[in-house]
Amino acid sequence: MKASIQAVAAEAGVSISTVSRTFAKPNLVLPETRSKVMAAAEKLDYRISRSAAALKTGQSFRVALLMSDSISTWFNSNTYAGLDSVLHPAGYDISIFEMADAHDRHEFFATLPVRRNVDAVIVNSFNIVPEEVEKLSNMKVPIVGINIPSINGFNATVSIDDRQAMHVAVKHLFSMGHRRIAYAYETSNDNNQNMVFSAEARLHGLMETAEERKMTVERIAIRNYEDATNTILNSLLTMDPAPTALYCESDELALPVIYKLCQYGHAVPQELSVIGFDDVPLAAKIGLTTLHQDPFNMGENAARKMLSVMSGKTPKPLHETLQAQLMMRETTAFID
Amino acid sequence: MKASIQAVAAEAGVSISTVSRTFAKPNLVLPETRSKVMAAAEKLDYRISRSAAALKTGQSFRVALLMSDSISTWFNSNTYAGLDSVLHPAGYDISIFEMADAHDRHEFFATLPVRRNVDAVIVNSFNIVPEEVEKLSNMKVPIVGINIPSINGFNATVSIDDRQAMHVAVKHLFSMGHRRIAYAYETSNDNNQNMVFSAEARLHGLMETAEERKMTVERIAIRNYEDATNTILNSLLTMDPAPTALYCESDELALPVIYKLCQYGHAVPQELSVIGFDDVPLAAKIGLTTLHQDPFNMGENAARKMLSVMSGKTPKPLHETLQAQLMMRETTAFID
C-alpha cells in the first residue's frame, strides 16, 4: 500500500538518495545499482510521488491553459490534443481555465488563482489585453500564446496569419471573376470584448483586399442569439444584386449553408461560390474550399517552445507565424 | 516572490496553523482572525501551494482519464468539458491517457504509470476487459466508467443505452414502412480489440429489432483505411433491391453522405431515409434525424459520482443508464 522511497531503498540495500537518483538521473548511478533498485521498485510496485517531487523541486508540473471558449470546439480540442501530446510525456498536467464571459475573465485576472501553482501559462486564441498580460507577467512564469493579438509580454507565440490567409482567399475569388461577395461572421454581444482575435483579423484581412481590388463586400453579421444558417440564407436572398460568392468566417458556418442551398436547388458553385475557414474534417469530405489550419500542430509547437523556455533555452523562432493554406476544392468556381 | 505560509502568519500575527485553517477549514477560525489572515495573504499575494498540500494529505488532486480515442472527437471533448466543469472547481486536474492502439493499451495496463499518483480513474467509452479492470482495482482508488461494457469492478458508471436507442430508431423506421435498411458502421483492423463498446451495442441493438420485425439489413462495414463516404455511396448504389433507409452508426458518417446524395440529385428523405446517432451540433442545423446523447452531461454526472465516492458517500444511482432520445427531423419519412 505505502511503498515509499524508503522501502525501496531498504529492499535494494541502498540509500534513498540512490533510489531518487535512479529515477531522476539514471546516468549518475551504476548500471548494476540501477537494476537492483529497479528490481526492488518493481517488486514493491513503487512509483515516484509527483506531489513530493513537485514540492521539493519547487515546480508544480502543471500548466494553465486559458481559453475564452469551450474545450469542445474544433479548434480548442485540437490545440489541447497537440499541447498534451508534448506536455503529458514531459510530466505536465494541463489545467484549463475557461473564461466564457467578461465576468469570468475579470475574476480570473483579478484573483490570479493559479499564482504560484503553475509552471507556465498558455493563452489560447483570445484577444487578451495588455493589462491582462501584465498581470500574468507578475507570476514570473513563462507565458506562451497561440493566436494572440500582440507578442508583447509573451515569451513565445505561435499564430496563424489570418490576415494573409484572407488575402489569398479573396484574391482567389477575384481571379475567378468574383467582384461582389458576402462575408458571414459572428459577433458577440458584449461590445466584442470577447471577440476572438482571429475573427477581427479575418474581417480586416478580407476588407483590405476587397477594397484594394474594388470588390463589393456585403457583411452578414450574426448575433449569437441568431440561427446562423437562416440569417445567412435570408441575407443572400435579399441582397440585390446577388453576390457571386459567399465567404464564411468558419467552416462551421459554411457547412450547413451549402447543404441547405443544395436542398433548395441552388447550385454551388455554379450559382454561388462558397469558401470557409479552418478545414475541419467534414470540409474535406464534402469538398468545401477553405483555408486550412492545423491547431494540433500549433499546440505541439507551442508546447515545445514552452518546454524550451522553461529549461532556460531560447526556442529557435521565438514568435512564429504560420500560413494557412488555401484548399481549393469543389465549392468555388469561375463566374459565368 | 516566495511568500510562504510562514510569511503570512508573521504578517497577520498568528501561527501558521491558523493560516492553514483559514484556507482549509475557514469555519474553524474566528471571523475576525480570518479577515486578518486574508488581509495579510492578499497583501503578500499568497496562494496555497497545491503540491505541499497534496503531499501532506496524501491526495494528489489529479484524476486519470482513460480514452481509446483522441480528445478531439465530439464525444470525448464534450465528456471532458463536462468532467472538468465539476472537477476543476473541486480542485482536481485531469490527466488524459490516450490509448490509441493495442500496444499503448498493453503498455499502460502493464506499467500502470498513474499508480499512487491519481485519486481516481475515469474510463471513458471503451471496451475495457475484466483483467484490465482488475489491474485498475489494485490501485485502490475509485474507478468510474462512462459507456463501459460491464459495471463489474466499477464504483460508479454512467452509460447510454445504445441498444435500446437502436430499438427505438429501428421501430421508427419500421412504422414508416421501411423493411430494407442499410447500416453503415466503422470497424477497426485489430480484431475489434479496440472497437468501442458503443459500436458493438449499436450493431447488436439494430440487428435484434430488425430480425424481430423481419426487416432486411445490409451491412456496410467500413475499414478505417477506407473513404467512408464513398464506401457508403457505392454500397447504396450496388444494393439490389435498393434499401429504403440508411442508418449510420454516427452523425459523422451520415452528414457527408446526405450532402453528396443531395448533390447527385438523390432526394432525402423521399428516395432514401437517413438516420444518424449522436446529435452533433451540425445535425440539428441540417435537419438530420438522429439519436441524441449528451456527453457533457454524462461527464458532469460521472464527475459528481466520483467526488461522492471519494468522500466516502454512495451516490444515489450508483450505476446509471441514460436513454438516448430520437430527434425526429427532416431526413426520415414514410415510404412511398
Place this chain on the structure above:
DNA sequence: TTGTATGCGTTATCAA
C-alpha cells in the same frame, strides 16, 4: 559513485 542530512510548504495531532 553513493550515503547523510536537511528542508520544501503544508496539514494533523495534541496541548494550551
Place this chain on the structure above:
DNA sequence: TTGATAACGCATACAA
C-alpha cells in the same frame, strides 16, 4: 479557538 511540532516523500548539497 489557537499554537507548537511532527511528519508527508522526495531532491540535493555535501561528505565520504
